[in-house]
Every structure is written in C-alpha cells, then in structure tokens.
Amino acid sequence: MPGARAAWQSALARPARSSLTLLALAAFAALWALAAHALWHSTVPSGLRLAHVDPREMFSARFLARSSSYDRFLQVDALLGQLTLVVVLALYARRGHRLMRESAAGRIGTGMMLGMLGFAVLWIAEVPFGLAAVWWERRHGISHQGYVSSLLTSFLSLGGKFLFVSLALLLAMGLAGVLRRWWWAVAAPAFAGLALLSSFLSIYLIPNTHPLRDRQTTAEVRELARVERVAGTRAEVQDVKRRTTAPNAESVGFGSTRRVILWDTLLDGRFPRDQVRVVIAHELGHIAHHHILERVGWLALFLLPAAGLVALFTRRRGGLARPEAVPVALFVFVLLQLLSVPLTNIVSRRDESEADWSALQATHDPAAARALFRNLATTSLANPDPPTWTYVLYDDHPTIVQRIAMVDAWQARGGR
Amino acid sequence: MSEHPIRLVVSDDLERDRLTAFFRWLLAIPHLIWIALWSIAALLAAIVNWAATLILARSPGWLHRFLAAYVKYATQLYAYLYLAANPYPTFDGQDGYPVDLSIAPPARQSRWTVALRGLLLLPAALIVTALTGAPGGTTSFRRQGSFSLNFGLLYVAAVLAWFAIMARGRMPRGLRDAAAYALSYGAQFWGYALLLTDRYPNSDPLDAVPDLPARADPIHVRVDDDLRRSRLTVFFRLPLAFPHLVWLVLWGIAALLAAIVSWVATLFTGRSPAWAHRFLCAYLRYQLHVYAFLHLIANPFPGFVGRAGSYPLELAVAERQRQNRWKTGFRLVLLIPALLLASAYGTLAATVALLGWFSSLARARMPRGMRNAGALALRYQAQTFGYALLLTDAYPYSGPVRAGVAEAGAGAGEGGGDEGPLASASPAPERPDTPGALPDVGLT
Numbered sequence: 001m002p003g004a005r006a007a008w009q010s011a012l013a014r015p016a017r018s019s020l021t022l023l024a025l026a027a028f029a030a031l032w033a034l035a036a037h038a039l040w041h042s043t044v045p046s047g048l049r050l051a052h053v054d055p056r057e058m059f060s061a062r063f064l065a066r067s068s069s070y071d072r073f074l075q076v077d078a079l080l081g082q083l084t085l086v087v088v089l090a091l092y093a094r095r096g097h098r099l100m101r102e103s104a105a106g107r108i109g110t111g112m113m114l115g116m117l118g119f120a121v122l123w124i125a126e127v128p129f130g131l132a133a134v135w136w137e138r139r140h141g142i143s144h145q146g147y148v149s150s151l152l153t154s155f156l157s158l159g160g161k162f163l164f165v166s167l168a169l170l171l172a173m174g175l176a177g178v179l180r181r182w183w184w185a186v187a188a189p190a191f192a193g194l195a196l197l198s199s200f201l202s203i204y205l206i207p208n209t210h211p212l213r214d215r216q217t218t219a220e221v222r223e224l225a226r227v228e229r230v231a232g233t234r235a236e237v238q239d240v241k242r243r244t245t246a247p248n249a250e251s252v253g254f255g256s257t258r259r260v261i262l263w264d265t266l267l268d269g270r271f272p273r274d275q276v277r278v279v280i281a282h283e284l285g286h287i288a289h290h291h292i293l294e295r296v297g298w299l300a301l302f303l304l305p306a307a308g309l310v311a312l313f314t315r316r317r318g319g320l321a322r323p324e325a326v327p328v329a330l331f332v333f334v335l336l337q338l339l340s341v342p343l344t345n346i347v348s349r350r351d352e353s354e355a356d357w358s359a360l361q362a363t364h365d366p367a368a369a370r371a372l373f374r375n376l377a378t379t380s381l382a383n384p385d386p387p388t389w390t391y392v393l394y395d396d397h398p399t400i401v402q403r404i405a406m407v408d409a410w411q412a413r414g415g416r
Numbered sequence: 417m418s419e420h421p422i423r424l425v426v427s428d429d430l431e432r433d434r435l436t437a438f439f440r441w442l443l444a445i446p447h448l449i450w451i452a453l454w455s456i457a458a459l460l461a462a463i464v465n466w467a468a469t470l471i472l473a474r475s476p477g478w479l480h481r482f483l484a485a486y487v488k489y490a491t492q493l494y495a496y497l498y499l500a501a502n503p504y505p506t507f508d509g510q511d512g513y514p515v516d517l518s519i520a521p522p523a524r525q526s527r528w529t530v531a532l533r534g535l536l537l538l539p540a541a542l543i544v545t546a547l548t549g550a551p552g553g554t555t556s557f558r559r560q561g562s563f564s565l566n567f568g569l570l571y572v573a574a575v576l577a578w579f580a581i582m583a584r585g586r587m588p589r590g591l592r593d594a595a596a597y598a599l600s601y602g603a604q605f606w607g608y609a610l611l612l613t614d615r616y617p618n619s620d621p622l623d624a625v626p627d628l629p630a631r632a633d634p635i636h637v638r639v640d641d642d643l644r645r646s647r648l649t650v651f652f653r654l655p656l657a658f659p660h661l662v663w664l665v666l667w668g669i670a671a672l673l674a675a676i677v678s679w680v681a682t683l684f685t686g687r688s689p690a691w692a693h694r695f696l697c698a699y700l701r702y703q704l705h706v707y708a709f710l711h712l713i714a715n716p717f718p719g720f721v722g723r724a725g726s727y728p729l730e731l732a733v734a735e736r737q738r739q740n741r742w743k744t745g746f747r748l749v750l751l752i753p754a755l756l757l758a759s760a761y762g763t764l765a766a767t768v769a770l771l772g773w774f775s776s777l778a779r780a781r782m783p784r785g786m787r788n789a790g791a792l793a794l795r796y797q798a799q800t801f802g803y804a805l806l807l808t809d810a811y812p813y814s815g816p817v818r819a820g821v822a823e824a825g826a827g828a829g830e831g832g833g834d835e836g837p838l839a840s841a842s843p844a845p846e847r848p849d850t851p852g853a854l855p856d857v858g859l860t
Binding site: 099102103104105106108109110112113116117120121155156158159160161162163166167 | 646648649651652654655656658659662705715716717718719720721723726727728
C-alpha cells in the first residue's frame, strides 16, 4: 500500500511543516523586534514632559487662519492624490500585463518596462494634483515655479526614477529567476545595501550645490561640529531660491561624505545668524546620532516583510520571475509603503526631536531656537498646530508648538 | 497612394567636370543674382496665388506656371550648386536638366489647407531645415564657447562630394542620391508653400529618388515594422529609454576598449579577432535597437543584450572578413567624412523623432515617410559605427537604397558604388528588386 503510506507520511508532515513555519516566523518577529528596539534608542530624556503651548500666544489669529487654510488645501490635495494613486495602481495591477506586447525585451527587460510604465501612469494620474499644489503655493507666494516648468521638471525627473525602478527590478527579478520563492530573503538585504550606498553617495546627487562661502558661518559650523563630536563635517549651500521661498536644511551622507546642506533661502537675511546657528546644530545633531544609518536600518526592517508580502501576492502571476507579476508587485509595494507612512513619520519625528535636543545642548540658546521655530512657521506658512489626522499622515517633523514646548522643557531642566 | 504631383526626375550620369566643380559657387554668381530677383517676383505672385486659390479652390493657370517654373529653376540651380548635377543650368528652368522636376498641372485644393498653409508648413519646415539646412547654414556660438552647426544633409553631402570629385572626377552615387533626396523634399516643400499642390511633402527617401540601387552591404538594416505605435510608450519614450542610454554608455566603454584591441589585431593579422567581432556586433545591434526605440523608428521596448532577431529594426553584419591594412591603419582619418554625414543624418533622425512623437500620439501610428527617413539615418549611423569598430572595411553608403534582397558579406553594391573618401569598395552586381521580400520597408 505505497499510496496509503505516502498519504500518512504527508498527513504527519503537514503539521510539522506548519509548526516549523510558525517557529521561523516567531524567530523572525523576535529578531525584528530586537532590531527595532535597538534603533528606537534616543538621547532625549525619556521622562521629558512637554507642556501645552498655546499657538495663539505666539502667532496672530490671522496667521493661524492663513496657515491652517494653506496646509489644509495641500494636505487634502495630497490625500486625494494618494487615493488616486492607489486606484490607478490597482487598475494597473489588473491590466498592466497587457502592455507586455509593447516589449521586444526578454523576461527582465519586459518587467523593467512594465515597472517604468507603472510609474508613468502614476505620473499622469498625479499631474492635476501636482499642478493644484503649485497653483496653491504660488498663490501664497511660497513657490516661484511656473506650471510648465514644474511639469517639465517632474517629467524629466522620471528618467532618474525609471533608472531606479529598472535597477530594482533587475535585482529582484534576477534573484527571483534563481531563488524562485525565496528571492525576497536575499533581495531585501541587497536593497538595504544599495540604500546604504546611495546614502553614502547622496551628496554627489544633489543639484546646484556649492561650498559655504561665508567665513563666519563656516567657523560656526566648525565649532558646532567639534561640540557635537562630528569634527570635520562640512556645510554646503544649495541654490533653490529660483523655485521656492521656503527655507530648509538637511544632513546627508556618512563617513567621509557627510555634509550639512543649507538652502540659500535660509541665508537670504530673513533668519538672523543665531537662528542659522541652531539650524546648523540641528543638522549636525542628525549626523552625531547617526540618523542616516538608522534610517537605512529601519528601511531594512521594512523591506524584509514588504518583499516577503510582494513575493506572496505575486505567486498567482507566477512569481516575480515573470514580467506579468510586475504590476502586482508595484501595487503591493506602493500600498505597503503608503500604509507604513504613519509609522515612518513616528520614527522621523523621534529623530527630529533628538536633533532639536542636540541643537539645544550644543548652542545653549533657547531664545534663538524659539525664534527660529516661529520664523520657520511664518516663512513657510506651516500650521503650528495641525489637526491630528494630518499630523499622523503627513508630519515627519514635530509640530512647531511641540518644538517650542521642547525648548521650554529643556530650559525648565536648567539647560541639561 | 498616387504619385506626388511634384517629382524629382534624375538622369544624371555622375560624371563631373573637375574645373567647373572647383569653381562651382563662383560660376553660379549670375544665377544667384537672377534667383534673388525671381524670388521677389515669386513672393508677390505667391501672395496673389494664395488669395486666388482661397477663392477659386484652384491655382490660376498662369500663376501656377510662373511659380512652377520658379521652383523648377531653383531645384536645378541648387542641384548645380550642391554638385548633384554637372551642366550649367539655363536661366528659365527648361526641361531636360539632369536633376529636374516634374510638376503636375493645377488641381483642386482644399480651401482649409490653403487658408492654414502657413501653419501646416511648420513641421515640413523642420524637416527641410534638417535636409537642406537653414538658408546658408547657421552657426550659433553659446556663452560657454561651444558651438553648433546646422548645414543640413545637402550641404554636408556637397562638401564631401567636392573632395571626391576633385580626386575621381565623378560624383559618388550615394552622395548624389542623398543630395537628390534633400532636393526632392525641398522642391515639394516649396511647391506646397507656393500652393502648387495641396499634397504634403513626402519625407520618404524611397519615393524621393527614382531607380535607387539595391545593395548588399556588409552592414545593413532590415526593417520589419508595422508603423503602429503605443501612445503610452510614445509619450514616455525619452524617460523609458534612460536605463538603456545608461547601459549603452557602460557597454560603449567596453566596446571602445575592445575596438582598440581589435584595431591592433586587425593591423597585424588583417582580420579582427572573432570574439571582438561578435562582441562589437552585439553592441552595434543593441545601439541600433535603442536608437530606433528612442527615435520612434520602431515601437517595442528593446532588450538589453542586442539579441539578433529580437527587434523590428534588425542589424545584419557580415561574417568577419579580411580587411585592408591601409584602411585599418588610417581608419580614424578615413572616418571623418562619414562622421560628418552621420551627424547630418543624426539631425534628420532627431527631427523625425520630434515630429513623429506628435504624430504618433495623435494617430497611434508613425508616418511611413518619417519612419523610412529615420531608418535611413540610423542605417547610415550604424554603418559608420560599424566601420569605426572595424566590423568591416567597406565604407558606409550614404544614400537611400531600394528594398530588396541583401545578403551580408557580399561586399559593396552597385551604382557608381561606394563613396569612401577617396576609394571605393569591391563592387558587386546590382541585384534585381524582389517585390514583397520586405514589404513596406525598403531600407536594407
């Protein structure tokens, strides 16, 4: 009775396999949680209580109404854009494979084309929302960019996006061709590795930058970098004033490529020197606390389950080794990314708080920090106290009132 | 479709007199003065003709005759100036010149196209600029010190032909046909502008010049494209090609190194190494696929490895053959004329791509004429790069060729043959046309 024996063995093997899978998943979840815990670490005192700050005490009623209306439009526009994106991608996931007839490339080449066309369709769907945002920003004097120039810039930037999606699909589909169902286990760390490389090289990809020319600011960068124990970090200026009036700064790279990038709109005289100093200290704080590397760590933690889910959902189309699975993969991946935005915002806000704290510790100038946050709100028309839903969905920085409350809390602790 | 009402008639025997060719522009001074005067009269007549045709829906006979004679004379003069013909032309555009025009009598015209003729001319004006250049050629120097030249295919062909004529006393067939193609389009453009017809100028090189040769060059291009275009991929053609362009650059670096090794090996052994030949063939094929995709000469997204038989525009390269060591040694110098012409063809391909983009978006189809013009440009560029990469020592053939059989490796074909800078490749007998072999394409 070989048939009965095989069935009996199979019946025995099934629960064993299920148990093994469960065990593996549990181990994976435990490791994931351990890694997340390690990344969650912050130097902001854990017991820090932020007092409520009433925005009406710091901003005029007119400004609060204006910034609230400005923010609301942009956020509703963004929300509608995202809903459209999901609908369009869902449709593309169903029907996108029909575009395979437009390809003479092989398996991976066709997959790349379908991936790029997915982004192309998204671009078309998002044009009205992008133009509406430009219109609104121009109306409020935040953006100087023309409609045609904005369209052209976003169209031409598709080249870079297409290159990125092609490389990603080359890697994922190449691995799927060799490893079949388990491609994601190798692809996720590989993508994280590429993200690390791209973070390292990001300084070379930022357009219109030049070294900081102002001697006094350069000296301040040097001094603050020494205080924050990241001596040798340089600052560069990015020219953006042709398209926007909004001020900003960022820190990029790590190791020998770490830099602080200051937008020229921050150095145009609207921000006094002591406020610029706080901005520089804030960005150096990101570098001092290795936030860029931590972001790559978080990305790796996101990618592992995300790639696993993509592998799972593309099985019905024959797995990611087949080009017809690419539209589905794109949909699943983008959807997961959208769903994870509130979580990544939490992580981002935590990093920004730590950088603010670090800036206060380095500058010991709460008055400048408070004035900076007020100035940032007024120059970029940011709502100092946005509604909860926009805070959860869109704010990757603490709100202005939270940042001012942190300054108060730092001062209340005696500047320690 | 019926024949275009304005057709080029070529009975030129390619023989050229060195003395008159040397002094061609000086000899043409009386003609240049005469055509300037005639142009003023033609402009006035064109305005009257426009109003009359708008009312009558037909060009009045006497105006049609006057303007037809003007276009005919201008074509003869330009053929003379640009060395596409040898004898000194008459001053009244008489019949029988070796590069002449046949212009149909006036026919009924759509009033709408007459009224909007100035606007409708714009796309054709771009092509005519790529083919014949802006009047006299344009040179623009930018702030950085770089400069761009736009002399058009006709001008570049004439300059190269001048040297060839000085050396051989004969106009190379390919250059003559390239010039004739430009002249034919120019004549149809001006015929359309002056309301001699309401048929749009035809950019198809296969229809432009009568009795094109069928050739079997070692590097040739087969076109098997149905003209259908996907609007979505057309709209995003440039960003879609971006990954290919990056890969092409990377592959190009390896190809350059392989070509250097191949050059040394060919110089010593008389043959390029088999591996280099294979590698460079794949690179050239891939390059053609990418350029065809980018310029809308074909529809599908190409593969990344240049696989043979995978694309509607297919490059056929002959098996590696023994190569002349002199030609190998001086390959870089010999390349210069071909590169100049390839650059002029590049302008044509870019123009066709730009216009084809709008047309394909509107109609989901690439106009056949533009597709064939682009394919001609890409074929010439592929032959030039193949010559540069030592895949063959046969010089690129600069004119359009007829649809028909073409077997790789048979050597250069007929018709006054090759127009290598000073030398011609081994001639092969002209092959009969085989209707239906490559139905709608013709650019072998």
